[in-house]
Amino acid sequence: MPARRAVTGRSQEPRKRFAEELRLLRAERELPLRKPGEAVGWDWSLFSKMENGETLGGPEVVQALDQYYGTPGLLLTLWELAMGDPTQFKERYRRYMTLEAEAISLWHYAPYLLPGLLQTKAYAQAVLELGRFKGDELTRQVEARWERRTLLEGENAPSFRTILSETVLRTPLPVREQWQEQLEHLLTVGERRNVTIQVVLHSFGLYPLGGTDVMFPKPTDGRTVAWVETSHSGQAVEETAAVDRLQLRYDFVRDLALSPADSRKFIMRMLEEASCEPST
Known part of the structure; x- marks a missing residue:
């Protein structure tokens, strides 16, 4: 001490x-x-x-x-x-921050919002404004979320995979230029060797985890933990059987998703659509 x-x-x-x-x-x-x-x-x-x-x-x-x-x-x-x-830093969130910081890999599924690690400042602000944040507090929270991106940088950065529902990419920001910036950011981050981005299309129909935002941070001891998030709270799932069930569902969704290469093409198509001038 x-x-x-x-x-x-x-x-x-x-x-x-x-x-x-x-x-x-x-x-x-x-x-x-x-x-x-x-x-x-x-x-x-x-x-x-x-x-x-x-x-x-x-x-x-x-x-x-x-x-x-x-x-x-x-x-x-x-x-x-x-x-x-x-x-705001309740024990359960501090627990997640510790798991994230110590993880050697992070696997994630997003049903409706981009994960914080991939958000631009404009996207983060739009999301946080939907909650109770405003003024100086909003500015601090946006800055803190933006700084979290550094977790994916550097030689010791963990392996990160996110599977995005098509809904995520078809829910733009109100300001078109900001949405374009966000899509470009996804493409840039997706070029890193430790980052994999996949997309699940609506045409695949119903599938497990459809409405569950979940992250699987894996620490150095090989144990896998699940963090399940809602719009107002988060919970760590550490019981082995429960984690295994979530993992099996995640594996199913991963098999269903477009390949990383095809997912990149899909994001590029969304960017092209966002770049088009609105019809008059």
Whole structure:
């Protein structure tokens, strides 16, 4: 257990305190910015922005830094306070963030919304606005969700597969240019070796998992956990038999989906349709 850190003289403004603590932890160890980046698998420029207070980063980045610096929970707590609404980080969501950060692979199915890891800022804002977020709180939440994309970057990034219902790709943003940007982002991210995107067409009819947003984060111990999400809550499913049932349904949907190459062509077709001028 690390020695308790004195707070005398530290900033009392949460965001500044978080950045201050990051700078101090690195300075105490006399480390260049590149060193933590190389150790935890994120680009050093992100840590520079975090230390300067330009961004807070995502929970998975902060958890990795907590582990690297040997400060279990300290940075995550400061990050939650800096986000301005610590009540949103209930234990069940903290559990998911831990599973996601430690996963060597992430398999996902989306029935109606794009997964947060693939959302642009505009898409994230549109989704969050449907909830209770607004003003500064909305801005913070959008930034936090956008920063989560870094989980899929770097040499140690986990393997990520998402299967999208056709509904996801036929539910555009109100602003056409923003929807085009989102589709282009999908195509760009889909080019990464660790990312696989597939699409299930409406023409396949009814199939298992039709209305269930589910993620399977697999940790290094080989155990598979399922995280089932609704529009207002999320729940970890860890009982082996229940996870196996969800996994079998996922496998069925994966077999049903278009191949990654054909899925990419489908997304490109959606982009072409979105790029067409509306008829007058």
